[in-house]
Amino acid sequence: MCGIVGYIGGDQAAPILLEGLEKLEYRGYDSAGVAVYDQGRVQIAKAKGRLQVLKEMIHGGDDIRGTLGIGHTRWATHGEPSDVNAHPQASVSGKFAVVHNGIIENYLSLKEYLMRKGVAFLSETDTEVVAQLLEYYYHGDILDAVVKVLSKVEGSYGLGIICEDDPDTLYAVRKDSPLVVGLGEGENFIASDVPAILKRTREICRLRDNEIAVIRRCGVTVYNTEKEVIPKTPEHISWDISAAEKGGYEHFMAKEIMEQPKAVRDTISPRIRGGRVVLDQITLTPEQIRAFQRIFIVACGSAYHVGVVAKYILEDLTRVPVEVDVASEFRYRRPIIDEKVLVLVISQSGETADTLAALREAKRCGARVLSIVNVVGSSIANESDDVLYTWAGPEIAVATTKAYSTQLAVVYLLAIYLADALGRLTPEQYADYLRELEALPEKIEKILENKKDIQYYASQNFNAKDIFFIGRNLDYAMSMEGSLKLKEISYIHSDAYAAGELKHGTISLVENGTLVVALATQDRLFDKMMSNVKEVKARGAQVLGVAVEDNRKIEGQVDFVFYIPRACDIMLPSLAVIPLQLFAYYVASMKGCDIDKPRNLAKSVTVE
Ligand code: M6R
Numbered sequence: 001m002c003g004i005v006g007y008i009g010g011d012q013a014a015p016i017l018l019e020g021l022e023k024l025e026y027r028g029y030d031s032a033g034v035a036v037y038d039q040g041r042v043q044i045a046k047a048k049g050r051l052q053v054l055k056e057m058i059h060g061g062d063d064i065r066g067t068l069g070i071g072h073t074r075w076a077t078h079g080e081p082s083d084v085n086a087h088p089q090a091s092v093s094g095k096f097a098v099v100h101n102g103i104i105e106n107y108l109s110l111k112e113y114l115m116r117k118g119v120a121f122l123s124e125t126d127t128e129v130v131a132q133l134l135e136y137y138y139h140g141d142i143l144d145a146v147v148k149v150l151s152k153v154e155g156s157y158g159l160g161i162i163c164e165d166d167p168d169t170l171y172a173v174r175k176d177s178p179l180v181v182g183l184g185e186g187e188n189f190i191a192s193d194v195p196a197i198l199k200r201t202r203e204i205c206r207l208r209d210n211e212i213a214v215i216r217r218c219g220v221t222v223y224n225t226e227k228e229v230i231p232k233t234p235e236h237i238s239w240d241i242s243a244a245e246k247g248g249y250e251h252f253m254a255k256e257i258m259e260q261p262k263a264v265r266d267t268i269s270p271r272i273r274g275g276r277v278v279l280d281q282i283t284l285t286p287e288q289i290r291a292f293q294r295i296f297i298v299a300c301g302s303a304y305h306v307g308v309v310a311k312y313i314l315e316d317l318t319r320v321p322v323e324v325d326v327a328s329e330f331r332y333r334r335p336i337i338d339e340k341v342l343v344l345v346i347s348q349s350g351e352t353a354d355t356l357a358a359l360r361e362a363k364r365c366g367a368r369v370l371s372i373v374n375v376v377g378s379s380i381a382n383e384s385d386d387v388l389y390t391w392a393g394p395e396i397a398v399a400t401t402k403a404y405s406t407q408l409a410v411v412y413l414l415a416i417y418l419a420d421a422l423g424r425l426t427p428e429q430y431a432d433y434l435r436e437l438e439a440l441p442e443k444i445e446k447i448l449e450n451k452k453d454i455q456y457y458a459s460q461n462f463n464a465k466d467i468f469f470i471g472r473n474l475d476y477a478m479s480m481e482g483s484l485k486l487k488e489i490s491y492i493h494s495d496a497y498a499a500g501e502l503k504h505g506t507i508s509l510v511e512n513g514t515l516v517v518a519l520a521t522q523d524r525l526f527d528k529m530m531s532n533v534k535e536v537k538a539r540g541a542q543v544l545g546v547a548v549e550d551n552r553k554i555e556g557q558v559d560f561v562f563y564i565p566r567a568c569d570i571m572l573p574s575l576a577v578i579p580l581q582l583f584a585y586y587v588a589s590m591k592g593c594d595i596d597k598p599r600n601l602a603k604s605v606t607v608e
Pocket of ligand 1: 302351398
């Protein structure tokens with residue numbers, strides 16, 4: 001996730017910007033830059049890599065003199081990590097400099113429009129479009145230009161803007177991406193996260209969507225897009241810096257769980273345009289798609305669990321046979337693959353050693369590789385034939401949550417895209433799936449609003465010795481993820497079983513008080529699941545059920561139910577996973593575990 005900081009005051013801006021960016025490093029980034037108004041010109045310095053590279057380049061800020069500036073740490077989404085793609089991005093004459101968090105969804109059409117008007121672009125970023133549009137629509141009044149640009153861009157944005165025609169003003173705008181204005185004495189700030197400015201001020205104003213802050217040394221005025229003044233009430237920040245880094249949450253995992261509605265929305269919405277799934281990034285033709293006889297999915301850990309869900313969904317929608325394998329097994333089992341096979345590789349980090357080796361093995365055998373990756377420019381992304389990025393932003397907690405959810409979101413997009421190319425969907429089905437997909441972020445939000453119920457249940461059960469997760473089909477795939485999440489952060493022994501398999505051995509482990517989490521979201525398998533619930537209850541199990549809110553038949557059959565909103569069957573995993581993540585989190589928290597860095601685990605497993 002990118003970071004923004006901006007300064008206007010009486011001190012030198014560059015060192016303050018660098019110091020603010022340092023406080024945002026924990027969020028993850030791949031390049032950094034600053035722009036400072038320096039004697040009539042906007043000077044930009046930016047570099048790929050660590051902030052230290054930029055610092056050395058401008059000698060801690062001494063090389064760029066000026067008291068107005070903006071800075072940025074970039075996490076690549078559009079265009080690989082590079083000096084050119086780093087922010088700030090400038091307009092063609094260098095008059096405007098812009099830093100941006102978020103995604104401009106319609107940047108391609110805007111870019112084409114400007115190019116037809118003769119505007120030359122330097123970078124691959126969506127952000128450059130904003131800088132170029134500002135100059136294009138600027139006729140002497142910067143606020144007018146900002147308002148005009150906002151009427152053209154679609155997507156999410158936190159923007160910091162400076163212009164060489166106005167050395168006394170910093171502009172800031174937001175929509176669906178956080179941005180605060182920091183209030184000082186004779187100086188003011190902007191920041192995407194409070195830690196960036198906490199050393200200099202504890203008084204802030206939070207911008208709301210479509211608000212434009214016009215920030216001068218002596219004061220701040222906030223306007224709406226009609227240029228009407230919006231009164232703002234300052235807020236005093238009393239948190240310490242480490243709580244502030246986590247946005248006020250106790251752990252990054254909690255923060256990342258709560259970020260899921262946004263992460264899923266960011267991943268889905270830019271790819272649904274005019275009622276169609278648009279996967280600009282992939283080059284597969286309909287003929288190539290029709291030629292695939294099988295799909296293989298390879299991944300590790302939670303990404304593998306996404307693969308297990310994907311198998312059910314892809315087979316259901318495309319009717320193409322799908323095999324799913326953990327990468328460490330796949331790479332050594334001489335898989336039978338050739339050019340008629342599409343290999344789907346899933347990885348948050350894009351650097352997992354086993355997954356990368358599996359990818360290379362697949363390519364060696366002639367298969368076409370499509371990867372779903374979170375880290376832009378990572379090894380897996382670079383070596384794949386096609387990449388679909390999950391726009392989850394950096395994930396810091398070892399236990400994946402938002403990356404998992406966005407991988408699943410991409411699987412839905414891909415399944416619809418492939419099924420359509422294969423002629424497997426009627427227009428009505430296609431439209432229904434898109435409607436369901438677009439509704440997911442709001443439904444996830446609704447589940448998160450009820451997190452206290454899961455917290456309560458966790459408080460009653462955090463001392464459990466063994467916890468079993470059971471489900472059928474998609475619910476079995478979810479059981480696997482629920483169980484992994486719990487064991488990796490709480491150190492409680494846990495396993496996932498296909499509910500129908502219990503009686504073939506596992507049920508002998510169930511005794512008085514054993515905790516069983518029963519996923520029963522799939523209508524057509526509900527009665528079968530309830531039979532399995534009866535089996536474990538008859539042996540003394542305590543059962544937590546997860547069911548869909550309009551199916552109350554589960555009541556009385558389990559000891560506690562957590563309801564999720566209704567969605568079409570194939571999309572229920574996106575909802576069912578949320579209570580499982582919350583349960584793992586609260587159990588681990590009540591046990592006092594090191595949630596963000598569980599013992600023996602690393603975020604990215606780059607060794608075999
Ligand atoms: O970076 P990757 O997605 O390739 O990582 C794969 C697994 O190591 C990862 O999902 C792991 O299982 C998580 N810690 C689970 O929360």
